[in-house]
Amino acid sequence: MKELGFTTGNLHCDRAKSTEHGAVHKPIHNSAAFGFTDVNDLVRVFQGEQAGFVYGRQGTPTTMALEDRITRMEQGLATATFGSGMGAISATLLALLRAGDHLIASRFLFGNTTSLFETLAQIGIAVSFVDTTDAAHVAAALRPETRMVFLETIANPCTQVADLQGIGQLCRERALIYVVDNTVTSPYLFRPKNVGASLVINSLTKYIGGHGNALGGAVTETGCFDWAAYPHLYDFYKKGNPALWGLTQIRKKGLRDIGATLGPESAHHLAVGSETLALRMERICANAQRLAEFLAAHPQVARIHYPGLDTHQQYERARTLFSGCSGILAFELREGCDCLDIFRKFRIVIPSTNLGDNRTLALPVAQTIYFELGPQRRAEYGIAESLIRVSVGIEDGDDLIADFAAALAQ
Numbered sequence: 224m225k226e227l228g229f230t231t232g233n234l235h236c237d238r239a240k241s242t243e244h245g246a247v248h249k250p251i252h253n254s255a256a257f258g259f260t261d262v263n264d265l266v267r268v269f270q271g272e273q274a275g276f277v278y279g280r281q282g283t284p285t286t287m288a289l290e291d292r293i294t295r296m297e298q299g300l301a302t303a304t305f306g307s308g309m310g311a312i313s314a315t316l317l318a319l320l321r322a323g324d325h326l327i328a329s330r331f332l333f334g335n336t337t338s339l340f341e342t343l344a345q346i347g348i349a350v351s352f353v354d355t356t357d358a359a360h361v362a363a364a365l366r367p368e369t370r371m372v373f374l375e376t377i378a379n380p381c382t383q384v385a386d387l388q389g390i391g392q393l394c395r396e397r398a399l400i401y402v403v404d405n406t407v408t409s410p411y412l413f414r415p416k417n418v419g420a421s422l423v424i425n426s427l428t429k430y431i432g433g434h435g436n437a438l439g440g441a442v443t444e445t446g447c448f449d450w451a452a453y454p455h456l457y458d459f460y461k462k463g464n465p466a467l468w469g470l471t472q473i474r475k476k477g478l479r480d481i482g483a484t485l486g487p488e489s490a491h492h493l494a495v496g497s498e499t500l501a502l503r504m505e506r507i508c509a510n511a512q513r514l515a516e517f518l519a520a521h522p523q524v525a526r527i528h529y530p531g532l533d534t535h536q537q538y539e540r541a542r543t544l545f546s547g548c549s550g551i552l553a554f555e556l557r558e559g560c561d562c563l564d565i566f567r568k569f570r571i572v573i574p575s576t577n578l579g580d581n582r583t584l585a586l587p588v589a590q591t592i593y594f595e596l597g598p599q600r601r602a603e604y605g606i607a608e609s610l611i612r613v614s615v616g617i618e619d620g621d622d623l624i625a626d627f628a629a630a631l632a633q
């Protein structure tokens with residue numbers, strides 16, 4: 224039978240397993256613990272010999288149903304969910320790296336991820352931050368003890384597009400774990416598995432959930448990495464399919480030991496939100512393209528960053544890799560324009576730090592998420608003092624353009 228499309232498969236995959244009284248939505252399982260009629264089953268689940276649930280910190284039927292959906296969307300082998308995107312990233316790094324290892328990370332990462340990596344550096348994991356728009360920079364940073372490369376597909380806020388293919392090739396040749404944060408593109412616009420990613424991170428809080436009403440994160444195993452050859456896995460987790468050994472360790476360390484668990488209520492919100500990912504992304508990409516073109520032609524705008532514009536440095540790469548350029552764009556104002564004044568004039572756009580919401584959100588970057596860096600480091604990162612980041616939503620395009628036009632009017 225022909226494989227189901229992205230949205231059909233996503234909507235109906237729950238029903239392929241037990242439907243529980245015919246419920247069309249996967250029920251929310253709030254129980255903290257799970258009991259057994261036969262103690263041998265409890266022992267087998269504990270020892271990894273049998274599938275099942277023992278304690279909510281390590282997952283519930285509700286989180287598992289969401290994991291199945293994300294695995295399907297990413298065309299991976301399996302997924303572990305966490306209480307936030309940062310929970311997923313922390314669990315992955317802490318589970319797989321040890322003191323003495325070296326990590327190569329993009330220098331254009333989400334700020335909290337950069338901050339986490341700086342913390343890792345303090346506990347003996349060396350980190351090199353490089354410009355990942357060219358695989359040659361990653362190659363130049365390699366050391367004998369390099370274990371992992373971590374990057375994002377489209378960087379936030381300045382929308383640099385990583386050399387995903389070239390770095391994938393390099394990681395394959397050097398047997399490095401290749402971790403791709405797919406949050407900004409989402410599995411609807413891009414599947415990191417196709418460029419050889421070993422593990423895919425998604426902050427479910429953003430486009431997958433889409434409604435800004437729940438936090439969550441996920442790590443998906445693609446099957447591209449040879450875990451049997453990886454030296455930092457505990458023998459106890461080397462059971463069953465070797466392709467899943469790495470994810471088993473991430474799950475055990477991140478959920479059981481660290482407790483970065485996704486609650487069942489949030490898992491339910493995120494699963495319901497994910498049903499419309501394809502529809503929302505189509506609208507978001509169309510709105511963002513239109514807004515980017517409008518801003519590019521506006522006399523008050525000095526510079527715009529959006530990979531869907533042919534002036535963007537990685538325009539061709541984005542066109543080849545992604546089926547849309549998503550909804551993040553950033554623009555700088557002409558000298559003399561007051562960046563905060565624009566925010567006071569918005570009627571629809573909400574000043575807010577989140578992204579991937581149905582509503583259009585905007586943020587003055589230098590004054591908020593890059594404030595702690597100070598002017599010198601902001602300049603090194605290419606963050607202009609008047610930079611405004613926009614996360615474009617699903618509003619009617621005419622309304623959005625009108626709101627920006629009014630806010631930018633002198």
Ligand code: PLP
Pocket residue numbers: 307308309310333375379404406407426427428429438439440578
């Ligand atoms: N990855 C990227 C690219 C992000 O933009 C964010 C948050 O903005 C995260 C990860 C962290 O996600 P969360 O806020 O769910 O912890």
